[in-house]
Amino acid sequence: MAAVRVEEVLAAAEEREAERRRSVTVEKELELEFDLGNLLALDRNPPAAAAGLRGAGPRREALLRALARDNAQLLVARLWELPAERAGGAGGPVVARLPEPAFRLPREKPPPRPRPPTRWEQFARLKGIRRRKRTSLVWDEQAKEWRRRWGYRRAGGDPARAWLAEVPAGAHPEEDQFARLRREKRERVARNELNRLRNLARAHRAGPAAPLHPTGHQSREELGRAARVARLSTASLGRFQPRLPKEPPELPSRGGAGRKRRFEPLLGNLEAERSRQLELLRDMGSKKPALDITRAVNKQMRQEDAKAAAAKGKKQSQRGKRWRRQQRVGRSGKRSGARRQQQQQHRPAGSSSGDGKRKKA
Secondary structure (H helix, E strand, C coil): CCCCCHHHHHHHHHHHHHHHHHHHCCCCCCCCEEECCCCEEECCCCCCCHHHHHCCCHHHHHHHHHHHHHHHHHHHHHHHCCCEEECCCCCCCEEECCCCCCCCCCCCCCCCCCCCCCHHHHHHHHHCCCCCCCCCEEEECCCCEEEECCCCCECCCCHHHCCCCCCCCCCCCCCCHHHHHHHHHHHHHHHHHHHHHHHHHHHHHHCCCCCCCCCCCCCHHHHHHHHHHHHCCCCCCCCCCCCCCCCCCCCCCCCCCCCCCCCCCCCCCHHHHHHHHHHHHHHHHCCCCCCCHHHHHHHHHHHHHHHHHHHHHHHHHHHHHHHHHHHHHHHHHHHHHHHHHHHHHHCCCCCCCCCCCCCCC
8 A cells, every 4th residue: 555645635635725716716806796685696797708798609608608707706705704693593594685786676566545534533644643552451430441442342341231331411201222322333334344344445446456355255357356366366367277166167358357467578670660660650640540440340340330230220119109009099998998888888779879870750
């Protein structure tokens, strides 16, 4: 067995240490701009091999991977400089506290609309009433203990369930005060429910979409709409989403709802982009608007169908009036004939009516 020299072992260890340091050490001419709140790193250095990035092939992919790896290494090194702590105790993972973001990133979708104020909020703003936080427990003088302010076993109890009710001044002495208290409570509950439904209707008219009923009594249409929105919220717009049992297949809409917006690529055919821009400018500069033949024909057909339906309904109404008039005349004729028969039956035998023809002597 050949003897191993100590110098060779130390040289191999130093080489391994240098390789490890080389893997975590990145040299840049210009220092990167970091926004640790957004985990963002901006590299303003020109690429080392710009000629290799122009073409397409394995060399370009290797250069892009190396550049992304170096920038990610610098970002991770900056994250390790932040104050860290262990989450969930001594055996938890190490997490770092990120600073406030410096760059304002654009939103993909517009911010949500603010909730419309309720009638009470409008009244409180008008009167200058400020909301003050109250404790949930109050002292009950009758029970001599702390009880809840609202709900079951609240302080003071329910006046409608008390064993004694005070007769107010001016009330009828024989009126049932317990029934009056129960009736007033039902009226308050009904008034609160009406105000809640008014607020829901106002929010439904002001908001872009109708919310679900808060008490859990959703109708079939509301549940179907919620299921459709949840299914279309996936990245594939519900194409690979399994359907619920007994759920009917949804037909494709003619308005184009549920389709992804497709944009033209930024780098592509310049001739096609130039032709589109010229056509847009030509349409904007022309005083005569473009005529949509299909839309005009459809509008004319709808107008003709509406006129024909109105004329048909008018004829049917006139025909109905004529039929009712005939029925009325027929009934009056039958009535007059019956009256004439009765008169002839009660008339004496030798008498004659003025309507009949006179006999010659």
